[in-house]
Amino acid sequence: MSVTFLLGIRALLDDNFGLTAILAMASAIFFISQRIQIKFESSTGRFISVSLLIACLMILVLALLVTGGADNTGPLWIYLVAPVTMFFAGFVRGVLALIAFVVVCVMLFFVYDDSLLLTSYSYTFKTRLLYSFITVGFLSAFYEYSRERSYRTTLKLSEQFERMAHHDHLTQLMNRRGIQTVLESEYSRTQRSNRCFCIAIADIDHFKHINDSLGHEKGDDVLVAISSIFKHRLRKQDFLARWGGEEFMFVLPDTNIDQANKVLTSLRQTLSANPLKIGGKELLVTSSFGVCEVTQANNVSDAIRDADKALYIAKERGRDRVVQIVEGSVV
Numbered sequence: 098m099s100v101t102f103l104l105g106i107r108a109l110l111d112d113n114f115g116l117t118a119i120l121a122m123a124s125a126i127f128f129i130s131q132r133i134q135i136k137f138e139s140s141t142g143r144f145i146s147v148s149l150l151i152a153c154l155m156i157l158v159l160a161l162l163v164t165g166g167a168d169n170t171g172p173l174w175i176y177l178v179a180p181v182t183m184f185f186a187g188f189v190r191g192v193l194a195l196i197a198f199v200v201v202c203v204m205l206f207f208v209y210d211d212s213l214l215l216t217s218y219s220y221t222f223k224t225r226l227l228y229s230f231i232t233v234g235f236l237s238a239f240y241e242y243s244r245e246r247s248y249r250t251t252l253k254l255s256e257q258f259e260r261m262a263h264h265d266h267l268t269q270l271m272n273r274r275g276i277q278t279v280l281e282s283e284y285s286r287t288q289r290s291n292r293c294f295c296i297a298i299a300d301i302d303h304f305k306h307i308n309d310s311l312g313h314e315k316g317d318d319v320l321v322a323i324s325s326i327f328k329h330r331l332r333k334q335d336f337l338a339r340w341g342g343e344e345f346m347f348v349l350p351d352t353n354i355d356q357a358n359k360v361l362t363s364l365r366q367t368l369s370a371n372p373l374k375i376g377g378k379e380l381l382v383t384s385s386f387g388v389c390e391v392t393q394a395n396n397v398s399d400a401i402r403d404a405d406k407a408l409y410i411a412k413e414r415g416r417d418r419v420v421q422i423v424e425g426s427v428v
Contacts, residue, residue, distance in 0.1 A: 098127035101157070113167065117363045119160050126153040127300065147185045153193075155198050161204060165216030172218070172226055175202075179234040183241040190242060195234045202227060216330055265339040267317055268324035276338035279348050284397050286350075295357035296397070297347040297388035298326075298404045299364075302416040304343040307382070315375050319382060330364050354390040354423055359417045361386045369417055383417035 105120030126149060134146040161171030178198060183191040205213050206223040218226075263275030271279070283294050287340055301307075301323060308316040320343065327337055327345060336348040349357050365384060372379035387407030391400040403422040410427055411420040420427060 098124050098131065101127060108167065111167065112292055116164065116166065119157065119164075123153055123157045126150075126340055151182050151186060151194060154178060155194075155201075158343050159205070162202065163213065163215055165214075169216055169218070172222075175226065175230050176233055179230065179237040183234075183237040188238060188241045188245050192238050195238070199227065199231065199234070203232075222426075267300060268321055270324050270328070270345075271336065271338035272336070273340065276336065276340070276348065279336045279338075282331060282398050283348060283350055284391060287391060288393060291393065292351055293353055293392045295349040295352045295354060295388055295390050296400045296404050297357060297361055297386055298351065298401075298408045299345045299347065299361075299384045299386045300408055300412070301343040302383045302385055302412075307380070311375065311380075319373060319380070320376050322375065323368065323382065323384070326368055326371070332360070333362070354388065354421055356420055357388050357390070358421055361388055365417065365419060383399065385411040385416045385422055386419040388419060388421050389409055395424075 101120050102124040105117050105124060108114075108116040108120060110394060130146045130150040130153070133142055133149065136142070137145070155178060158171075158175050161174055165171050166174070179195060182194050182198075185191075186194055206218070206227070211217060263271055263278070265272045280296070286292065287294060301319070304316065304319070307319055311319075320339075324337070324339065324345065327347075329381075331337055331347070332349075334350050338346045338348075340346040347361070349360060352360070365386060369381070369383045372381045374380075385408060387404045387410070389395070389400045389403035391397055395403075407420040407422045407427065411418050414420070
């Protein structure tokens, strides 16, 4: 926009009023394109903005080809079209736009015997101009294709690293970092809406004995199988994470302590009633649960500490049970 505007002023000083009008109109369209991009921050707004920009640029260059510009140097601006089009339109749309532009240039130069041109160019100049433009267009397209492919690869790697940072590699559940993000979000929502949610910690009973008798590989299989049972038995709005070792954390949004107790009791009963198939053998595994409610008066750190305390009490009371702590009292 700025360059076109300055060139328009230069053309005005040279008393080239036709070129001045063309460049002034192009500057105005570039400005409108920019404002659309800023005001409408959406894919549709960007598509309109980009289409307007590229169409204006191509028409401007075609006008310079037809008129010759200042001292027949107008055709030199043709080399802006390829990189600008590929950068803004992307590989596929950019290639299609450049093909259409080349077709129009060929028609201007060769189909109508220069009858559409207001100036004259030699045959050699026209062919060399198009050959060199096609070469620049090919290189621009190759660069854009490589850039898009690199971007997709980088984005995929970024998503993988993000998942690895927030998920446990064995069970594919969220890890401590991942569930901590959920806890912060839910606590903020609780503060805003005066709602409650519950935190529960579960521990696999006698897991050390399972590891010692079956080996750590089979112990890992047990963790994967139990995490699958927990995950598929939870409600859609609930969150599950591997808290560490054989411990799992549950975050139950919009759930009071009584509702949480029912959910966890159902999980406990499902696990204890369905032996796991590990290494071709059936293995009965149970789990103990400690649960506490998070409210405006009981923050996340306190609730995690109380849930861990309730879990410890569940272990002391014989395991395979759910223990609640409500306002500091064990239930």
